[in-house]
Amino acid sequence: MVAGGTQSRWALILAGGDGRRLRPLTRQIAGDDRPKQFCPVLGGETLLEQTRRRVAALAPSERVLVVVVRAHERFYAPLLADVPSRCVVIQPENRGTAPAILYGLLRLTAMTPVAPVALFPSDHYVSDDAAFIAHVEGATEAVRARPDLVVLLGITPDTAEVDYGWIELGDPITGLGLWTLYRVLDFWEKPAPVLGEALRARGCLWNSFVIVAYPSTLIALCRRALPSLVDEFLRIRPALTAPCESASIRQLYAYLPSRDFSQSVLATRPPSLAVLPVTGVAWCDLGEPRRVVAMRACLNAAPARPGRGGLMSA
Numbered sequence: 001m002v003a004g005g006t007q008s009r010w011a012l013i014l015a016g017g018d019g020r021r022l023r024p025l026t027r028q029i030a031g032d033d034r035p036k037q038f039c040p041v042l043g044g045e046t047l048l049e050q051t052r053r054r055v056a057a058l059a060p061s062e063r064v065l066v067v068v069v070r071a072h073e074r075f076y077a078p079l080l081a082d083v084p085s086r087c088v089v090i091q092p093e094n095r096g097t098a099p100a101i102l103y104g105l106l107r108l109t110a111m112t113p114v115a116p117v118a119l120f121p122s123d124h125y126v127s128d129d130a131a132f133i134a135h136v137e138g139a140t141e142a143v144r145a146r147p148d149l150v151v152l153l154g155i156t157p158d159t160a161e162v163d164y165g166w167i168e169l170g171d172p173i174t175g176l177g178l179w180t181l182y183r184v185l186d187f188w189e190k191p192a193p194v195l196g197e198a199l200r201a202r203g204c205l206w207n208s209f210v211i212v213a214y215p216s217t218l219i220a221l222c223r224r225a226l227p228s229l230v231d232e233f234l235r236i237r238p239a240l241t242a243p244c245e246s247a248s249i250r251q252l253y254a255y256l257p258s259r260d261f262s263q264s265v266l267a268t269r270p271p272s273l274a275v276l277p278v279t280g281v282a283w284c285d286l287g288e289p290r291r292v293v294a295m296r297a298c299l300n301a302a303p304a305r306p307g308r309g310g311l312m313s314a
């Protein structure tokens with residue numbers, strides 16, 4: 001296995017959200033109540049298809065896990081028909097991003113030797129897939145050099161968006177090659193407009209929630225913040241990839257509390273957190289109808305450019 005090649009990298013796509021905030025818009029587009037990641041919000045491809053295409057530059061399909069929820073099967077099944085069953089992580093219910101990430105990580109560790117993994121939400125617009133994945137590759141090389149690190153991709157903002165999470169940069173981390181990473185000094189979640197302008201002025205970044213680390217490092221991060229949740233998952237670890245996995249997971253999720261990874265884990269500001277600034281790429285979290293409408297208008301007004309992700313057809 002070649003160090004740094006696609007065969008030594010994995011990806012985990014989070015596609016289990018319910019998309020309630022966007023439902024009035026996605027209902028108009030698709031004619032049903034499918035969550036946004038299974039809807040062609042921007043152009044002819046669904047957001048999940050766009051995410052898979054983006055991630056394909058980082059890792060081959062057999063090394064990409066997709067975390068979904070059983071209730072959405074009629075929507076995701078056609079989109080994942082070419083995906084090996086072991087790479088589709090089916091949650092019985094949506095219990096938030098922390099359980100989704102933990103389940104995906106534990107399935108991954110049951111399948112593979114040690115390798116870095118990159119976590120991707122499935123509801124983002126990215127203007128240049130190749131440039132964005134180059135930053136993910138840079139984060140991957142950084143965690144190879146420093147396996148204790150958990151690297152967030154921070155987007156250089158072009159507005160003082162108040163509905164995003166913001167990352168305040170601390171001291172630079174040296175000795176990681178060509179990429180400059182920084183410690184995470186603080187998180188600011190959905191700041192007031194005046195604070196948003198101040199955060200942008202002092203060089204803070206949007207939190208993309210794209211995360212790169214070794215699975216064991218991420219699991220340790222979760223254990224530090226949510227020990228009881230991790231213990232519940234570790235209790236059923238022997239069942240993963242076994243015939244009894246589905247029943248064991250169903251029992252676990254029946255009483256599992258909902259937990260948000262950003263609020264419950266990242267916001268504790270563990271010392272292993274780092275951020276890699278992303279420059280030269282337009283990015284948007286498509287979680288709000290107004291952002292989707294604005295992005296559709298923007299892309300329809302722009303000339304199509306080959307190699308750019310997510311451009312709409314007119």
